[in-house]
Amino acid sequence: MARKILCVAEKPAIARAVATHLSGGAFQTHAIRGNKYVKNYEFDFDFGGAWGNCSVTMTSVVGHLTGLDFDRQYKGWMSCPPGSLFEAPVEETVDKDKLPIADNIRNQAKYSKALFIWTDCDREGEHIGSEVRNQAKAGNARIEVKRAKFSNTERAHVRRAALEPVNLDEYQASAVSARIELDLRIGAAFTRLQTLQLQTVVAALKEKVISYGSCQFPTLGFVVDRYLRVQNFKPEVFWGLKVILSRESKKVNFLWKRVHLFDRAVVTMMLERCLVAKQAKVTKVNQKPTSKWRPLPLTTVDLQMMGSRFLRLDSQTIMKVAEGLYTKGFISYPRTETDQFDKAIDLKKLVEKQYPDESWGQYARELIDGKFRTPRSGRHNDKAHPPIHPVTWVSPNQLNANEKKVYEFVARRFLACCSDDAKGQSTEIEIQYGDEFFHTNGLTVLERNYLDVYVYDKWESSQQLPNFELGELFEPTEANIFEGKTTAPNYLTEPELIGLMDANGIGTDATMAEHIAKIKEREYVAINQRGSGRSSVQEFIPTRLGVALVEGYDNVVEGLPNSVSLSKPFLRKEMELRMLEICSGTKTRQEVVQQSLDMYREVFIHTQRRINMLKTACRKYLGEETAS
DNA sequence: GCAAGGTC
Numbered sequence: 297m298a299r300k301i302l303c304v305a306e307k308p309a310i311a312r313a314v315a316t317h318l319s320g321g322a323f324q325t326h327a328i329r330g331n332k333y334v335k336n337y338e339f340d341f342d343f344g345g346a347w348g349n350c351s352v353t354m355t356s357v358v359g360h361l362t363g364l365d366f367d368r369q370y371k372g373w374m375s376c377p378p379g380s381l382f383e384a385p386v387e388e389t390v391d392k393d394k395l396p397i398a399d400n401i402r403n404q405a406k407y408s409k410a411l412f413i414w415t416d417c418d419r420e421g422e423h424i425g426s427e428v429r430n431q432a433k434a435g436n437a438r439i440e441v442k443r444a445k446f447s448n449t450e451r452a453h454v455r456r457a458a459l460e461p462v463n464l465d466e467y468q469a470s471a472v473s474a475r476i477e478l479d480l481r482i483g484a485a486f487t488r489l490q491t492l493q494l495q496t497v498v499a500a501l502k503e504k505v506i507s508y509g510s511c512q513f514p515t516l517g518f519v520v521d522r523y524l525r526v527q528n529f530k531p532e533v534f535w536g537l538k539v540i541l542s543r544e545s546k547k548v549n550f551l552w553k554r555v556h557l558f559d560r561a562v563v564t565m566m567l568e569r570c571l572v573a574k575q576a577k578v579t580k581v582n583q584k585p586t587s588k589w590r591p592l593p594l595t596t597v598d599l600q601m602m603g604s605r606f607l608r609l610d611s612q613t614i615m616k617v618a619e620g621l622y623t624k625g626f627i628s629y630p631r632t633e634t635d636q637f638d639k640a641i642d643l644k645k646l647v648e649k650q651y652p653d654e655s656w657g658q659y660a661r662e663l664i665d666g667k668f669r670t671p672r673s674g675r676h677n678d679k680a681h682p683p684i685h686p687v688t689w690v691s692p693n694q695l696n697a698n699e700k701k702v703y704e705f706v707a708r709r710f711l712a713c714c715s716d717d718a719k720g721q722s723t724e725i726e727i728q729y730g731d732e733f734f735h736t737n738g739l740t741v742l743e744r745n746y747l748d749v750y751v752y753d754k755w756e757s758s759q760q761l762p763n764f765e766l767g768e769l770f771e772p773t774e775a776n777i778f779e780g781k782t783t784a785p786n787y788l789t790e791p792e793l794i795g796l797m798d799a800n801g802i803g804t805d806a807t808m809a810e811h812i813a814k815i816k817e818r819e820y821v822a823i824n825q826r827g828s829g830r831s832s833v834q835e836f837i838p839t840r841l842g843v844a845l846v847e848g849y850d851n852v853v854e855g856l857p858n859s860v861s862l863s864k865p866f867l868r869k870e871m872e873l874r875m876l877e878i879c880s881g882t883k884t885r886q887e888v889v890q891q892s893l894d895m896y897r898e899v900f901i902h903t904q905r906r907i908n909m910l911k912t913a914c915r916k917y918l919g920e921e922t923a924s
Numbered sequence: 925g926c927a928a929g930g931t932c
Contacts, residue, residue, distance in 0.1 A: 307931060333932055359930030373925070381926090420930055476929075483927030491926080509927045623932080631931095807929065814927095 330396025635674025
């Protein structure tokens with residue numbers, strides 16, 4: 297009988313895709329007991345080399361198999377002082393709802409010579425792979441373990457991955473294991489400490505869970521930071537110069553090179569020098585072709601930011617809708633950091649699939665008829681998933697309102713990526729008037745190209761400028777001083793918040809929306825509608841509790857050497873750097889866990905010692921109104 | 925009753 301190889305993917309959709317490619321479509325599907333998503337696919341495949349022709353069972357897990365938690369005697373909140381959670385014994389167990397999946401792997405491993413792990417090629421995937429391996433070894437201690445390395449589910453790529461397996465990256469799996477332990481200990485310790493301590497301080501906090509997490513707190517910190525900048529803003533008056541020329545029945549506004557200054561007397565003096573000069577001289581006439589670049593291939597973070605902005609859906613809704621579209625097979629996997637298309641993907645074929653669409657089908661046809669361009673490549677590649685793109689066309693009447701919006705965005709964005717940049721002609725005129733320089737710009741859009749399908753970008757011709765000759769002299773129609781005031785920044789919007797999280801490494805593409813939802817759920821922040829109608833924007837405003845927590849923690853570490861507030865992203869960033877050291881093999885998992893725990897333990901001890909800082913902040917913002 | 929990370 298042929299040798300048997302067990303293959304396990306990270307999710308059912310990948311198991312099916314890989315099975316399809318390896319078997320050429322000829323496989324048998326078996327349901328497993330206890331889980332309706334996971335299936336076993338059976339077929340034969342020639343792995344070549346030492347393995348040769350084998351019978352294959354391809355199955356999957358559904359994300360992580362196991363979870364980490366404290367031993368039973370530490371689970372009750374009153375069972376131990378919160379600080380002891382830094383050392384309390386922890387145990388990794390298979391999640392209850394994953395038991396049938398783990399059983400399936402152990403059983404299949406019994407009859408298999410080898411295990412091929414097909415989890416995503418990222419850090420979490422490496423760890424999930426180690427969880428799969430542990431189950432397989434429990435079923436068959438002698439099973440040989442290999443890992444397939446693939447970054448998309450294109451047929452040739454998948455088959456090559458099957459023929460050239462590598463080993464699991466133990467370093468990366470260890471790094472994730474360290475993260476899991478740290479997040480648990482630190483999250484639980486601070487959550488219990490602050491909840492138990494603050495619940496009794498003011499009536500408003502009674503019965504409330506006041507959670508701490510290494511991602512949710514910095515997220516809150518960004519919101520509070522902006523809020524305080526708005527609150528503390530003091531407007532300043534400024535003055536500037538503007539020059540106007542009426543020529544060829546057009547009115548040209550020249551802007552001051554210095555923009556504006558905060559000293560009126562100085563600006564007045566400068567204006568006088570201009571007026572004395574009487575004539576202005578054209579010092580630069582620059583005409584040059586310009587272009588507006590088509591967008592980069594779509595990543596999750598970009599989808600969420602653009603979605604908040606143009607589709608009026610919050611990031612969590614967008615992700616839910618996108619997942620639905622993915623499960624139904626309409627778009628590719630929606631959680632990706634990759635903004636470059638693999639050369640192996642047949643983009644034209646994907647463009648052709650959009651022909652039937654009433655709104656952009658004609659545009660797709662024009663692309664194939666000669667206007668197609670290879671997409672730009674960004675600098676990110678998660679080596680697991682391609683950029684988000686439509687996989688097949690779907691009729692709008694098969695989708696609900698939100699699905700329609702998100703699908704349309706993904707489709708238009710994809711077609712835009714495969715288009716040419718918009719082309720135009722820009723004109724820059726610079727003049728010298730007295731000692732001062734002024735300039736004006738004109739734009740003529742010549743070819744709209746991608747703008748025709750990507751309706752979210754705006755780029756329009758400005759008013760035509762009259763003709764200017766280099767060196768010519770003219771007398772301005774008007775020259776005067778204008779007065780203005782600096783304006784306060786706005787409260788944080790969701791796309792801005794996601795941008796900050798992304799830039800500071802808070803959360804992953806898959807979890808950013810969850811952290812934002814979490815701080816809403818905990819009532820650390822609330823949503824405010826700025827403006828009305830179509831131009832309205834949702835903005836985040838911290839609640840009194842949110843401000844109290846950030847101010848309290850900032851006070852806790854105030855004046856302490858090297859101590860960074862928990863409301864800032866720095867501690868999390870440091871943890872991330874240490875995880876990279878595990879990945880590169882320069883530090884062990886144990887070292888990193890100890891170092892990071894020491895770092896957070898120090899903050900924890902300060903917090904306990906100066907708990908009054910937190911309590912005072914809560915009383916200040918949440919105390920009864922009647923109290924004096 | 926705590927976290928963050930996978931995925932359904």
